Amino acid sequence: MNKRVSMLFTIAAVAVMGATLFGSSYTQTQIGGQSIDMNKMDVDVIEKIHQMGGLQLVMPQAFADVDCGSLENSGRTVHDFQLTGESVELPLLGGKTYNAMTFSGQVPGPTLRVTQGDVVKMTLTIPEGEVTGHGNDMHASQMSASYFESINPGESTTYCYIAEAAGIFKYHCSGVKLMAMDQHVLSGMYGIAIVDPANGYKKLMVEKTSGSGELDRKFYDADALEFQLQYNQLYLDDKGNYNAVDMFAHHHDAAVVNGMQFGYVPNMAHNLLVNGDVNKKISAVLQARDGLDLKQYQGQLLFVELDQHVRIFIENQGNEPVFFHIVGEILDRVTQGNRVQAGATETWLIGGSQGAIVDLVFDEPGVYAAVNHDYAQIYTGAVTVFVAGDPFNLNPVLVEKGVIPAPVPSYAYALGNPSDAVPPMGQNSIAHPAINIHGLYTDEVASELQENGAIPLWEVIPVVAEILTS
């Protein structure tokens, strides 16, 4: 055994011992990054660790099993959260595909929304014929993932927990008894649970100054138009398979928001509305997802009203920091858990497996790009375009042509907001005027959304185009 490998095994043994001695959740037994200098390691050593399934740790049953029976009859609201673990092929930007692993045929997985104190009854089913087992570690619970272990193809397991802490929490596949967890998560097996505070969200206070320099505090009701943005990276080889060497090197191939690179950018429908011609591009740089044939994968925009309380649930599902920034805006409030962390701040740093709730109000009609202000991530896909109000003065045309009966405060009334960016309704949610089908979904998931009333814009736009150009 060469020196580096034996050194690694020593570190692994110490970690295993730590787990046995202090035995709680495996997260406490992770090896500190400073103890291994990845840059000095052989690539084949990294590959060997990966083939081993990472460093396998011993995990005692430190947490008592949670009995669904007693929790289900405790008088608390119970949420039945059903997930399936499925490997599917999903498209990448530019026409290629990759071998994705998903919860329920979509990346990210379905969002769970509950109120603090509710019981979550999570069932993970792995269909017969699935290539590997899967697990689920829900950060909203306070149980070790080792309790849940992993589920084999053809099997199903349930656990229950009380969502005691308010906030936004990641859930992710825990691999096969924690092996290959990195591959499963970075291939798409992640999602969020939003736990609304028991007493609801707080009013939003925004400070402005008057002409005489005096402070003018404006308060917005707690009810808000809500979005969800989940940041991650893809590490892939040429065949669309997960590439662990790139992951260890922190060398991503794509930065994704809700699973897609440049998912929220203008498409040809917006060309038509703004320029009167599907082929006349609004943005030469950003228009990466043009084409009605892309269906649920074409670019869509996020539409908000002016002077409207907007709440964004953000989770960093990835392996790199997120410097959340909205070009041309200031984040009026940042909350983590149920505690306000900042007010009127330009950018907020969100580490890996960390969430934040950003509240803000857009004051001026315009186009605003929410970015991960890490340049390596901006240019590889972490750009999300918000449009506030009617900056293109489309209301008169749309009304005149009969597309809408009266002027509207945002284009969401005509085009809807993308389904993957809209979380389920909570206790302080303003309903979106309409939802369009957009997301890294299988066609089955997209059809289900259509059956539930979401708009397939790729079918609607040709009709609108005919009206507008007639």
Ligand SMILES: [Cu+2]
């Ligand atoms: Cu998995």
